[in-house]
Amino acid sequence: MSQKVCIEQVEVRGAIPYIGMCEDSFGEMVPVWSMNPVVVMDWLCDAWRCRYNQIRSRRMKWNRDGSELIPIGGAVDLRSDKQVREECSWLSSVPSMILQSPNRIENTDWWSANKRRRTLKKKHRYPGSMPRFKKRDTDPMFVCWYNRGANAVFRKFNRHHGEIVIFGQNSRANNLPGRRGCRFEIHIRVRLSEDIQPYTSVGVHPRSGYVVFVNDPLPVTRSRTGRETGIDRGCVHNLALSDGTFIDLPKHKLERIDKEIRRRQKAQARRISRSGLDAKTYVREHRQSNRYQAEQDRIRGLYRKAHAIINDFQQKTTTNLVKDYDLIVLENLSLKNMGRKARKIEDPLHPGRYLHNGQAAKRGLNRALRSASLGGVRQKLEYKTRRAYASSLLFVDPRNTSRMCSVCGHTCKENRESQAVFHCKKCGFQLNADTNAAVNILRRGHEQLLAGPGGSGRDITVSDETTKNFGSSATVSRKPTASTH
Template identity: 50%
Template sequence: MSQKVVLERVTLDGAKPFIGYTDQHDPCSEKLYANTGSQAMEWLCNAWRYRFNQLRSNRCKYGKDKTLIPIGGTLDTRSVSQSRKECSWLTAVPSLILESPTRIERVEWFTSVKRRKTLLSKRLKPGRMPRFKSYKRDGQHFICWYNGGRNAVYRQVNRNHGIITITGQNPKGYSQAGEPLRYRILLHVRVSQPIREYTAIQVDWTNRTVVFNNIPLPIRRKPTGKAIGIDRGCAHAAADSNGRFMDLPKNRLKAIDREIRKRQKSQARRVKTAGYFSEKEYANSGRTSRAYWKTRLEITKLHAKSKRILDDVYQKYTTQLVRDNDLIVLENLRLANMSRRNKPVPDPLHEGRYLHNGQAAKRGLNRSLRQASMGRLSSMLAYKTKLADGVGMILVNPAYTSQTCSQCGYVAKENRESQAVFICKKCSYKTNADVNAAKNILKRGLDTLAITSENLWGADGTPVEQGRKTIGNATRESVAVS
């Protein structure tokens, strides 16, 4: 993964960067310069966002008469050099910062379009199209290419600290008297490990972090010849076929969730008191209070804290799984369907009324599903199995895995007496329900592997193609059920 470090402070060296005029439309007005690192960072963030929104304004959407119209109302086809001439405060911005939005905007737009097509094909909500970058919504950030050392050069100062140097130059005649044209913005960062080769840096001035975009390191491991099945759930975040459980720190997460909901209630009261129907309408009205934005920032920080806790737990767990096993089998769950609202049940005796459909209880289950964040486990395993040599991951059909006895194969709804207890009505096998499901998941994965092996080697055991193909190290000879 990319390396994230903490941005401690920003200093300036050389000339003071020219950031425009007091009146941007009057070149005869007083010139402005960045005297502090904070001013320089805000200037670079604003310039990057301005250039990004220029490019985004050229995207089109379908209007009411089914014709394509620019999403910003008008097209802005100016190049970087034209923008520098017309906007004086962009003239001294480093070129590798103003050039980076071109690729970033293109990738973000077409990725979103592809995602929407995929979700529509699965009859799911496609989500909204990418929007313009906003200071309040997206924060202050910018990206600078490294480009073989042309800019954003990092050097180590000591064991835990380093400096990233962003260089630029004021146009001729725009520097203060007696100062050179070139300036340097020094980003002092705190690191915990050596910085690997990178292609760009992403500076988040709002959260005071810097991300180095580089290739993730491979996971070091030795072949074990073991396979494992994983059952995901709410009571236990993960249960494996060996009888082990992985649980989230639920008390910490519930405490954070209570704080979030408490602040959301206060936000709802502010919206209702102001006479608006939705928080979005209130936020765009221009009549919001300082307390509203302060509470909104607190909610954002609490959500980020909860995400960091989940990431830490899942990162450690998935890394250990990849190191200990050659084959990992998961259920191919459709998480969006699991959290979908229950269908309303019309009352046949009273028109316009509805019968109880269990949505109140489903709301609590949906909250638990969001807190468990089961999709995070599969996504982490997906990229970690690619980083580790000789590890494979298989997704299997989850149907009836919780109702099937892992010993005799008998399928019945009555086998699962409760969330945790599984007792087979045929052979009286008793175990934890999640562990039983994990064993069934592993068995389906091995059956899938056996079918794949037959297709690769043929029914008589002779290879169909030259060379032995494996899923990781998990051939039918090498896999052992751990």
């Protein structure tokens, strides 16, 4: 896993890094040195991406008729790191721990992507396209190995501040004339929220403004509490617990960011319409414009800010849930199916036309589902419960959890009067619909534990840790009621 910290300042010290050759006003190629932190960081990002794509070019894919394997990029680059330094002058001064990192990272990315595609094919889902080259438009970044202190050394100043030092040196031929030393240091000052644990590498994202320390996550320190909860995930209430507690995203912040994003996107759309060009032509002609790039960077920054708010909320919430509850029960939701478009309904009286299918409302629901990021809660709970003492996570069948009465068990569509109101038509029991669903989820978790790992429905899964911690059925109530939660 990893620890993410914010970049506060970047400073280059020592020798002036050599970043390559450039054409001057007379058309001659001249060497370029720079102490500008922005230029140096962009140079390292471009060098890392270039080396990554050179290694990626060695990969093969089947041609269209499936008769032979061909390189995914046409030309194959088999040069070693040493040969690349000698033939590409702008890569000669890149620190070795940065130039070596794409070898392993590209290999890991390739095989993990292929394994994911095979898994999706087995599930009869769209596997997506083959892994490709890293594009210039993506978030620029580079990775530097720690290698037992050989590079990317972290130094802590105080409780909330520290710096990462990356070492490099120019070759004698490329060192600036008149300068004695050839070694340079890049000091990346960062802001901390917790102590940095032992790490293997750092991933630097200069434009996004953060650094990632790659390390193993610490186990969540906790003791047995004897408490259990069922959780219903949704859009109105992000998390509804079976004890009646609601845990919601900071929607006022996200709505304010979303409003600003839409305002800027509408301004861009007006600019395109006034130009008289189609969208693709306008983007192709204006993508190098400083104004267009600045607007795109602002929009990307707003998206990053919204994602950071959601991630921070989920990290803190899931950690507190793991600390407070010995057993957490979730629905085994198929989020991909929930986010699909509505099916088209052809008009039998007018061929080529379609009837109203509620796609406009479904579009708004899909937008809310993406904003709620329900899959992120599950992913974080999975790895945190595995590393926490006496904490377990259970997944149960989600069918009819929101339509079934948690008191009498009567199930019908009419029980759910609205999004928030549950009113049983048989016994008259009333409760918030999300809380009622959470109680049903917890009940199904209890039934699965009593029946054993293989004694219930196909959609119910029990982890080994859950079976070990809750193997005895004597401590589990068979019929929990709404009044006990």
